[in-house]
Amino acid sequence: MTTITPIDQSPKEQEVQHDLHADHRLFGLVAFLIADGMTFAGFFAAYLTFKAVNPLLPDAIYELELPLPTLNTILLLVSSATFHRAGQALNKSDSKSCQKWLLITASLGLAFLASQMVEYFTLPFGLTDNLYASTFYALTGFHGLHVTLGAFMILIVWWQSRQPGGRITSQNKFPLEAAELYWHFVDGIWVILFIILYLV
Amino acid sequence: MTITIPPKSNKESEGLQPKGFLRYFSFSLDHKVIGIQYLVCGFLFYLVGGALASAIRIELTSPISDFMPRDVYNQVLTLHGTIMIFLWIVPVVNGAFGNYLIPFYVGARDMAFPRLNAVAFWLIPPAGLMLISSYFINGAAQSGWTAYPPLSITTPAAGQIIWILSVLLLGGSSIFGGINFIATILKLRRPGLKLMQLPMYCWAMLGTSILVVLSTPVLAGTLILLSFDIVAHTGFFNPTLGGNVIVYQHLFWFYSHPAVYIMVLPAFGLVSEILPIHSRKPLFGYTTMVYSIMAIVFLGLIVWAHHMFTSGTPPWMRLFFTIATSFIAVPTGIKFFNWVATLWGGKISLNSAILFSCGFIVNFVLGGITGVALAQVPFDIHVHDTYFVVAHFHYIVYGGSVFVIFSSIYHWYPKFTGRMLNEKIGRIHFILTFVGFNLCFAPQHWLGMNGMPRRVAEYDPQFTFVNQLSSFGALLMALSTLPFLWNVIHSSFKGEIAGENPWQALTPEWLTSSPPPVENWLGEAPLVTDPYGYGKKQLQEQFNDLESEKQ
Numbered sequence: 001m002t003t004i005t006p007i008d009q010s011p012k013e014q015e016v017q018h019d020l021h022a023d024h025r026l027f028g029l030v031a032f033l034i035a036d037g038m039t040f041a042g043f044f045a046a047y048l049t050f051k052a053v054n055p056l057l058p059d060a061i062y063e064l065e066l067p068l069p070t071l072n073t074i075l076l077l078v079s080s081a082t083f084h085r086a087g088q089a090l091n092k093s094d095s096k097s098c099q100k101w102l103l104i105t106a107s108l109g110l111a112f113l114a115s116q117m118v119e120y121f122t123l124p125f126g127l128t129d130n131l132y133a134s135t136f137y138a139l140t141g142f143h144g145l146h147v148t149l150g151a152f153m154i155l156i157v158w159w160q161s162r163q164p165g166g167r168i169t170s171q172n173k174f175p176l177e178a179a180e181l182y183w184h185f186v187d188g189i190w191v192i193l194f195i196i197l198y199l200v
Numbered sequence: 201m202t203i204t205i206p207p208k209s210n211k212e213s214e215g216l217q218p219k220g221f222l223r224y225f226s227f228s229l230d231h232k233v234i235g236i237q238y239l240v241c242g243f244l245f246y247l248v249g250g251a252l253a254s255a256i257r258i259e260l261t262s263p264i265s266d267f268m269p270r271d272v273y274n275q276v277l278t279l280h281g282t283i284m285i286f287l288w289i290v291p292v293v294n295g296a297f298g299n300y301l302i303p304f305y306v307g308a309r310d311m312a313f314p315r316l317n318a319v320a321f322w323l324i325p326p327a328g329l330m331l332i333s334s335y336f337i338n339g340a341a342q343s344g345w346t347a348y349p350p351l352s353i354t355t356p357a358a359g360q361i362i363w364i365l366s367v368l369l370l371g372g373s374s375i376f377g378g379i380n381f382i383a384t385i386l387k388l389r390r391p392g393l394k395l396m397q398l399p400m401y402c403w404a405m406l407g408t409s410i411l412v413v414l415s416t417p418v419l420a421g422t423l424i425l426l427s428f429d430i431v432a433h434t435g436f437f438n439p440t441l442g443g444n445v446i447v448y449q450h451l452f453w454f455y456s457h458p459a460v461y462i463m464v465l466p467a468f469g470l471v472s473e474i475l476p477i478h479s480r481k482p483l484f485g486y487t488t489m490v491y492s493i494m495a496i497v498f499l500g501l502i503v504w505a506h507h508m509f510t511s512g513t514p515p516w517m518r519l520f521f522t523i524a525t526s527f528i529a530v531p532t533g534i535k536f537f538n539w540v541a542t543l544w545g546g547k548i549s550l551n552s553a554i555l556f557s558c559g560f561i562v563n564f565v566l567g568g569i570t571g572v573a574l575a576q577v578p579f580d581i582h583v584h585d586t587y588f589v590v591a592h593f594h595y596i597v598y599g600g601s602v603f604v605i606f607s608s609i610y611h612w613y614p615k616f617t618g619r620m621l622n623e624k625i626g627r628i629h630f631i632l633t634f635v636g637f638n639l640c641f642a643p644q645h646w647l648g649m650n651g652m653p654r655r656v657a658e659y660d661p662q663f664t665f666v667n668q669l670s671s672f673g674a675l676l677m678a679l680s681t682l683p684f685l686w687n688v689i690h691s692s693f694k695g696e697i698a699g700e701n702p703w704q705a706l707t708p709e710w711l712t713s714s715p716p717p718v719e720n721w722l723g724e725a726p727l728v729t730d731p732y733g734y735g736k737k738q739l740q741e742q743f744n745d746l747e748s749e750k751q
């Protein structure tokens with residue numbers, strides 16, 4: 001067993017050095033998303049507890065319409081797939097098709113937000129009407145905030161992946177990968193939210 | 201294996217950063233500068249929090265509310281708790297020592313995300329100043345560090361909202377720090393260094409950071425909902441609007457029980473570094489220490505409702521949380537016995553660093569015992585929200601964490617500044633702190649058992665004498681700060697020159713100049729595979745060889 005090994009620089013070891021400059025940003029992002037997921041977990045737990053122990057008055061109970069949120073779910077799931085296609089295109093250095101898929105993804109995200117707005121304005125309850133209404137808006141609103149942020153990120157990635165001139169290339173994939181991971185995360189959260197809020 | 205870590209391009213980082221004293225006021229990316237920024241900033245807030253504590257103890261020297269108006273008392277109490285937790289202990293045991301030491305321990309030249317690191321630090325001063333300034337604007341928050349609704353909804357809104365904002369900022373800072381520590385420990389280890397060869401503080405910080413990442417976001421979400429209740433008049437936690445205060449308590453404690461470990465686990469780690477060096481013995485039971493940390497992390501996440509035994513918790517919940525909480529005593533006890541075994545038969549040099557560490561062990565055992573007592577429902581129902589609880593957690597957060605912070609300052613000051621602290625003054629500081637602390641908080645057990653409620657400025661006159669005793673202890677604690685301050689300031693100019701390794705330590709931060717250069721080591725990063733190899737003859741010889749080689 002050794003305590004301290006004096007080290008001398010030998011050319012053979014130079015290869016290992018590359019590893020030391022490895023990029024850990026994606027790892028950091030995963031940790032951040034776990035943290036972000038815990039925020040949602042807290043909200044979900046609050047919602048489910050409220051639902052279990054704070055029954056609403058009979059006239060405050062309202063059955064949510066399903067078509068719009070189902071459409072929303074489909075929009076987001078498809079957008080996850082299209083983002084994946086964009087990533088594949090970037091791997092092949094096909095910036096044209098990468099940009100195309102990114103734009104489609106961003107449009108799907110914006111369509112989701114639009115349809116969410118439609119739902120908000122057609123619902124018969126407002127933010128402060130009752131506990132259920134407040135939690136509904138807090139949850140969907142917090143998620144919508146994530147979608148908004150994600151859509152902005154996609155548009156930035158889209159702009160930066162233009163060729164020539166953009167900074168995102170198959171050599172510098174991190175921004176796209178990060179945005180993609182985040183986007184899948186936001187979609188995953190929506191699926192849970194959809195199940196808990198609309199189906200259960 | 202012989203592998204080197206290439207220095208980052210020195211030119212770049214040196215050119216960008218201000219030199220000398222000014223760098224502590226800059227957006228420096230050097231983990232050592234950031235560590236010192238955390239430490240000094242935290243200590244300044246500690247002085248503020250301490251002044252507030254003194255105000256509380258002055259008020260409590262008499263059973264009537266005469267020193268300050270009642271609502272001011274509430275504000276002082278809230279600010280005191282919030283500052284001490286979020287601006288002193290959490291940033292210092294994590295941010296300050298973590299940033300300074302972890303890159304050394306894993307053999308890296310900086311943290312994984314230096315920029316995020318600087319951002320995390322620079323969130324703290326504005327958040328702290330904002331919090332304190334709320335007192336002068338419209339009155340600070342009045343609902344204690346726990347901000348329980350409906351109190352936090354019904355007390356003046358401005359102060360409470362500022363409180364929420366600054367806690368959110370501090371929580372964000374803490375999460376960024378946690379992500380950085382996890383990435384640094386898991387990803388930046390120098391090649392050849394195995395996880396089970398890391399100094400214990402790395403494990404403590406890994407465990408703590410997992411807790412930070414898993415639990416702090418829940419607090420953030422909860423406080424956002426609370427702010428909606430205050431600003432938008434939603435009713436999440438407002439019973440008059442159909443809301444549920446118990447849900448707040450669950451969510452709050454889901455963060456805040458882990459938070460007590462966020463304050464004390466890093467302290468465990470620091471003590472585990474300090475004891476072996478000053479008793480010249482290997483750390484006893486390294487592997488069990490690692491597993492106990494991980495057990496504490498896991499159990500720490502599932503015991504939160506022991507703070508809610510009087511909140512109408514159903515019997516099954518009481519049973520579960522009592523048992524789970526009592527289990528924490530096992531890994532905690534293992535660590536305690538390991539520290540004692542580390543000291544046992546060692547060549548102990550009774551300097552200020554080890555005095556404070558031993559003080560920690562003594563105080564922490566007392567706090568742990570009252571903790572286990574509080575976990576038992578029949579007892580807790582009797583003393584919940586009394587001074588007994590105040591005594592319990594001060595034995596742990598002050599007697600534990602703050603003692604360790606002082607111990608660590610005595611231990612690493614030579615590395616930070618290149619100069620030694622004055623031992624004699626250090627011992628005076630220790631004696632004053634230890635006596636003052638126990639005089640201040642031991643009597644509070646009795647007060648609580650006899651029914652004196654916490655957080656109230658007035659009390660039954662029968663408690664007057666014991667409260668005065670406690671306040672006298674607080675006075676000693678306040679006084680103890682003076683020799684310490686004088687010591688750290690005076691020694692930074694006049695202290696004895698420390699040299700590279702005044703303690704003959706084996707951990708990597710000592711194998712470089714004091715203070716270390718920007719990239720930590722001028723040459724290659726040393727590979728330390730047995731950081732606790734003290735007293736092992738063969739190892740010692742190797743060490744000596746290395747030293748003589750240098751000369």
Ligand code: HEM
Pocket residue numbers: 346459460461463464506507525526528529532567568569570571572573574575576580583584585589592593596597
């Ligand atoms: C052996 C381990 C421990 C056990 C079994 C334990 C148990 C408890 C229990 C049951 C309470 C609730 C008392 C009540 O409000 O009626 C409590 C309160 C508290 N404990 Fe511990 N504890 C332990 C360790 C710690 C540690 C390590 C810390 C901090 C570093 C800590 C800090 C606190 C604080 C701050 C409170 C009061 C919170 C408040 O109401 O403001 N405890 N503890």
Ligand SMILES: [Cu+2]
Pocket residue numbers: 456457460503504506507
């Ligand atoms: Cu607890």
